[in-house]
Amino acid sequence: MSALAHLVAATAPARHAVLGPGAHLPHGAPPPVLGANLVSDLHELFAYHFMVTALAAGTVVAVLAAAVGWVMVLRRQSFAGHTLAVVGFPGAAGATLVGLPIAVGYFGACVAAALVIAAVPRGRAGSSRGAESAVTGAVQAFALAAGVLFVNLYNGFLNGVDALLFGSFLGITDSQVWALTAVAVGALALLVLLGRPLLFASVDPDVARARGVPVRALSLAFVVLLGVAVAAASEITGSLLVFALLVMPAAAAQQVTARPGLGLVLSVALGLLVTWSGLAVAYFSIYPSGFYLTSFGFAVYLVAAGVRGVSEARSRRVAALGRGA
């Protein structure tokens, strides 16, 4: 027991790398309690620098993930998104092992995996789906196994696996926020530039091709963009919960509206709502932030599905009345 305590103390300067829930509490300080006074609670939230950087990083990541995620959900590429996320885990664990920043591991692994996915020629729709998903499943399992091995080889922190898989908003540095911002601005600029042709190629590839839209090149570019968004989201949500920011806001937005512009804006707004509320509640809680981010995302999705169900029932009733009149 004392040996373990010694080990933790010896590696304390590296705590920012992988931290578990509750680790932000100064020694002896009482844990923060969410009180009735919202103003003072908010004040307390912004009093700690680590919380401000966490919210800043969360904001940047939420915008990027919600925008790229909206296109991903439209293109039915969630499976590719999940694969990229799982491959990010050994990337991050491996980076820690060799002493590189975790972000380098996430981005390196996710973008490399995106390039591999993009390079593998896709067969005609339907014909090779089964084989493709079997290969991807095998790669996912191996990636998780390799990640666990790397964490164990590093053997510094037992809760490091937790943070890498399920997220941690602690220990995000200022330089990380700036790096995330730069990446997000670049990725969003590319997404805007691809804009309409990407939508055309996603919705209606045959006609898009006939109109001279480079459908294949766009699909390659988008998978790489997806890799970047997944890597950025992983830094907040961990590898396994990226869908909290990548899928849930986008899927909720597509439940509610079929207008592309409005859908994108709504997806980003919902992503920000989920991120801010998730991080704020996690600060006052002893439970991990990944749980709150994902639960709030799921709640948003359920509400959106409910709204859609109600409005469809109403329009059916109106149509029935119209026929009856």
Place this chain on the structure above:
Amino acid sequence: MLVMRGAAAAAGGRTLWSGVDLEVGAGEFVAVLGPNGAGKSTLVKVALGLLPLTAGSVELLGRPAGSSSRRVGYLPQRRSFDPGLAVRGRDVVRLGLDGHRWGVPFPLLLAGRRREREARTRVGEVVDLVGASAYADRPIGSLSGGEQQRLLIAQALVERPEILFLDEPLDSLDLPNQAAVASLIGGICRDSGVAVVMVAHDVNPILGQLDRVVYIAGGRVAAGSPHEVITSETLSALFSTPIEVVTTSDGRLVVVGEPEAPEVHGGRHGHEHR
């Protein structure tokens, strides 16, 4: 509009058809007929420059095919949209107008606002023209086959093409919808002076509107007015086997004894005929 001279095309190493001479003039309604696998869709793709010719030449709007032009509308063979696709029919039509342009519409600037207004007006016009206004704001995945087909025709028309290529637009529609979409296409051809080249499996829904038919069979092509081409003599010569064309009491043409072409993809089926 479209001129083909001594054209030939191949698929999977097998010549589909050769020696095709064809001219389509402005405002003409031409049907491309023939058995499955005869190369009807290939003829359209060659005309659009999406597939190469193995011999001869093809000119579209006075230019070699493939120098893709906005004045050409194309509706590929039946695509159905994923039932969950959350994009409005109106947006799919709009993509036909500016979906190939990089970037996103930017209505904050004055010029962008004007262009946006013009685009919306034009999309509204074609949506009205095909009679889809009632459901153009619903997600396209939730619409019926006939409704989707009308919106796709609107998409092909939105850039005011001079010639429209339609690949089996009536396929998988029920009979009332077939008749309605056929008369819609005929009306567009007559009223807007757009030349229409339409691949069809069954000539009857469009028989009344057609100027000419192109019949592909046995690697050869016969072209002319419907009542010249769809006769026992012409088709028997084309297929090199006795074919009988029967006219029913309501004016429909029925082709009896039409053999299907061998499977184009070959290989797996060997010499077996479908």
